Amino acid sequence: MSTRVAETPHGALGLTPEDLLAMHRTMVMARLIDEASLRQNRMGRAPFVVPVSGHEGCQIGTAWPMRRGTDIWLPYYRDLGVVLAAGMTPYEIFLGVFAKADDPSSGGRQMPAHWGSRRLGVITGSSPIATQIPHAAGIAYASRYRGEDAVTACWFGDGATSEGDWHEGLNFAGVHRLPVVFVCENNEYAISVPQSKQMAIRDVADRAAGYGFPGEVADGSDVLGCYAAMKRAHDRAREGEGPTLIECKTYRFLPHTSDDDDKTYRSREEVEEHRHHDPIDVFVEYLAQHEVLDQTGHDAILRGVKTEVDEAIIAAWEAADPDPRTLADHVFEEPR
Amino acid sequence: MTEKSVVTAIRDALHDEMAQDDRILLLGEDVGTRGGVFRISQGWLDEFGESRVIDTPLAESGIVGVAIGMALHGLLPVAEIEFADFIHPAFDQIVSEAARIRYRSNGDFGVPLVIRAPCGGGIHGALYHSQSIEATYAHVPGLKVVMPSTPADAAGLLRSAIRDPDPVLFLEHKRTYRAIKGEVPDTAFTVPIGLADVKREGTDLTCVSYGYSLHRCLDAAARLQADEGISVEVVDVRTISPLDRGTILDSVRSTSRAIVVYEDNRTFGAGAEISAMLAEEALFDLDAPIVRVGGPDVPAMPFAAPLEHAFLEPEPDELYRKMLKLASF
Numbered sequence: 001m002s003t004r005v006a007e008t009p010h011g012a013l014g015l016t017p018e019d020l021l022a023m024h025r026t027m028v029m030a031r032l033i034d035e036a037s038l039r040q041n042r043m044g045r046a047p048f049v050v051p052v053s054g055h056e057g058c059q060i061g062t063a064w065p066m067r068r069g070t071d072i073w074l075p076y077y078r079d080l081g082v083v084l085a086a087g088m089t090p091y092e093i094f095l096g097v098f099a100k101a102d103d104p105s106s107g108g109r110q111m112p113a114h115w116g117s118r119r120l121g122v123i124t125g126s127s128p129i130a131t132q133i134p135h136a137a138g139i140a141y142a143s144r145y146r147g148e149d150a151v152t153a154c155w156f157g158d159g160a161t162s163e164g165d166w167h168e169g170l171n172f173a174g175v176h177r178l179p180v181v182f183v184c185e186n187n188e189y190a191i192s193v194p195q196s197k198q199m200a201i202r203d204v205a206d207r208a209a210g211y212g213f214p215g216e217v218a219d220g221s222d223v224l225g226c227y228a229a230m231k232r233a234h235d236r237a238r239e240g241e242g243p244t245l246i247e248c249k250t251y252r253f254l255p256h257t258s259d260d261d262d263k264t265y266r267s268r269e270e271v272e273e274h275r276h277h278d279p280i281d282v283f284v285e286y287l288a289q290h291e292v293l294d295q296t297g298h299d300a301i302l303r304g305v306k307t308e309v310d311e312a313i314i315a316a317w318e319a320a321d322p323d324p325r326t327l328a329d330h331v332f333e334e335p336r
Numbered sequence: 337m338t339e340k341s342v343v344t345a346i347r348d349a350l351h352d353e354m355a356q357d358d359r360i361l362l363l364g365e366d367v368g369t370r371g372g373v374f375r376i377s378q379g380w381l382d383e384f385g386e387s388r389v390i391d392t393p394l395a396e397s398g399i400v401g402v403a404i405g406m407a408l409h410g411l412l413p414v415a416e417i418e419f420a421d422f423i424h425p426a427f428d429q430i431v432s433e434a435a436r437i438r439y440r441s442n443g444d445f446g447v448p449l450v451i452r453a454p455c456g457g458g459i460h461g462a463l464y465h466s467q468s469i470e471a472t473y474a475h476v477p478g479l480k481v482v483m484p485s486t487p488a489d490a491a492g493l494l495r496s497a498i499r500d501p502d503p504v505l506f507l508e509h510k511r512t513y514r515a516i517k518g519e520v521p522d523t524a525f526t527v528p529i530g531l532a533d534v535k536r537e538g539t540d541l542t543c544v545s546y547g548y549s550l551h552r553c554l555d556a557a558a559r560l561q562a563d564e565g566i567s568v569e570v571v572d573v574r575t576i577s578p579l580d581r582g583t584i585l586d587s588v589r590s591t592s593r594a595i596v597v598y599e600d601n602r603t604f605g606a607g608a609e610i611s612a613m614l615a616e617e618a619l620f621d622l623d624a625p626i627v628r629v630g631g632p633d634v635p636a637m638p639f640a641a642p643l644e645h646a647f648l649e650p651e652p653d654e655l656y657r658k659m660l661k662l663a664s665f
Contacts, residue, residue, distance in 0.1 A: 072409070103442075104444075105441070106440050106441060106442050107442030109439065109440055109442060110440050114440070116440075116441045116444060116445065117444065118441075118444045118445060123408060123445070124437055124440060124441040124444065124445050126432050126433060126436065126440065127432075128428055128432045131401065131428060131429060131432060131433050133401070134397070134398050134400075134401025134402045134404070134405060134429070135401055135402075135404050135405035135408065135433070136405060137398075137401075137402050137405060138401065138402035138403060138404060138405020138406040138407075138408070138409070138413075139405040139406070139408060139409040140405075141402065141405070141406060142405065142406045142408075142409035142410055142411045143409060145361075145387055145411065146409075146410060146411075164395075164397060164425070165397055165398070165401055165428075165429070167395075168393070168395040168397055168398025168401065169398060169401060169402070171393055171395070171398070172392065172393060172395075172398055172402050175393065329442075329443065330438050330439050330441075330442060330443040331438070331439055331477050331478050332438065332478065332480075332501075332502045333438065333443075333446055333501040333502055334443070
C-alpha cells in the first residue's frame, strides 16, 4: 500500500480556506452582534433581546451547505447565526432589535429575533414553539410538487421536540419522504427545564427512527462536524432520499432572553465548564493548526467585525420608527 | 341553471376549480381513497392523482400547518377538517400562524389557504359531530369566516375562498348538505366574501341568520305571511367575518324590528356581535328591543333525540312565536 499525506478534514468536505474564513467571520459576527444587543438592552435601548452565544458552531455549520436563493430557511428565535448565513445584514438585525420601520422581519411588529424575509427565503416565524415544523413539511411538499431543486431546513431547540406540531410535521415529512432537514439545537434547557424533564431519552436524534428517516448527532462546538452532518442531509434531500433529523449538542452561554435569570436554574460552574468548549475558540484553534488563520489574524477580524457592528447600531438606531398610522395595515392583503 | 344539493354544489365547484388550476390541492383525513366522509372528493384520487388529493395522517394541527407551508410556497391548498368539532387541535396553527402571518411579516408573506369544515347539528351527531365553531374563529382578525346556507352561495363563496389571498375558514352546515336544494348557475360564478344577502324581502321585521338556522327562519317567515299577513325580511349573513354591517343595518332600519337567530351557544355567539352592532348603530331606528335567539349555553348538542331537539328548539315553534311577538310589540 502506498502512503499519502492525509487530507485535511475541511478539504475532505470540499471546503477551501476561503470558505473557512467566511464561516469564521460569520460566527464572530453572530457573537459580537449578540454581545452588543445585550448591551443595548442593558442601556435601555432594546426592550428585549434573545442571546445566541454558544450556538454559533451548530448554526453556522448547519446553515452553510444551504444555497442562498434556492433553499428555504425556517429558523427559530435563537438563530441569529442562521439568518446571517442566509444573508441578513448586521444593519437589518439591529433594525429588528430597535423595532424600526424597515426591520425586514416584521417592520417592528414582532419581538426581535422573530426572523422572516421573503427576499432571502427565510420564512416568518412566531413565538409559539414548533409551529414552523409542519410549515417546513408543507413547503418541502410544495417545492417538490413544483419540480424545484430546493431543500427546506428547519431549526428548533430541544423543548420544541415535545410539541405535538413537532411530531405531526416530522411524521408528514417522513410519510412523503420530503426534501427537508430538521435541525435540533439541543442546549440542554428549555428556558429552565432540563432535558431530563423534557424527554426520557439521551439523544433527540433517536426519535427519527419513529418517522422512518435517519437521525444523526453532531457536536455543536465543532462547526465542521455540524457542516458535515448538514451536507449529508442536504445531499440526501436533493437526491430524493427524504428527510434527516440532525441533533447538535450545544449550550447557551447566556440567559434564555434578556428577561431571564439563568442563575436560578444553572450553576456558574456548569456554564463555565461549557465555555471551555466555545465553538469559536475550537474553530480558531483548528484554523491555526491548519495554518488558515493565526491569532493575529483572528484579532484583526474581531476588530473589523466590531467596527461593522458599531456602525450598524448607529445607523439602525437613527432609522425611522414605524408610523402609528400603519397599525391596521396588512391584516388582509390590501387592494391594489 | 341546475338544481343541486349543497353537498353537490360544493363538490362541483371544488372539482372545477381543481380541474383548471393545478396549484389547488386537497388534503385531509379520508379525502383520497374514501373520497371524503361526505363523498365530496369521490373519484378524485384517480382523476387528479395522489399528489393533489392527499390522505393525511390523522392530525388536524399538522393538516393545517402543512397546508400553511404549501400556501407559503406557491400553492392554493384546500384543507379539509373532517368535522369542525375536530378542528381545535389546529387552533394554534389557524390563529397564531395563518391569521397572523401577513400582519406579523408586515405584508411580506400571505397565506392563501381554505380550511373546509362540516359543522352544525340536528343530524344525531352528538357532542362531537354537531358543534358550531364560527364565533370562536370570527373573533380572530386576519381570518375570514364564511358559512353559506344555499347551494348557489356554497359554490360561489367556495370559489371566492379559493381565490382569496388570505386564509378563509369555510364552514359547511351538515344539515344543509342534502336537505337544502336550489338552482345553481352552470358558470364559474363567484359570490363575494363579506356580503350578506336578503333571502326574503319584507317590511314588518328583519330576521338575521345564517347556516341551517336561516332555513328555519325562512320557514317561519313564510308561515307568518300566510297565517298573519306579517311580512318578514330574512337576511342571510353568509360571511360571519368580516361582517357586512351595511346590508344588515339597511334592512333593520327599513323594518325597525330585528330578531337575530343562530344555532351556536347564545352567549358570545356571532349573534351577540350582530345584536351589539345593531344596538350601537340603529338604536333610534328600532321600535322594539332586539330579540336574540341562540342555542342554550350547554357544552354541546346531546345525542338522544329528545335532548337534541330540546337544544335546537327549546319550545314548540319558537321562531314563529318570537317573530309574531316581535311584530306585535
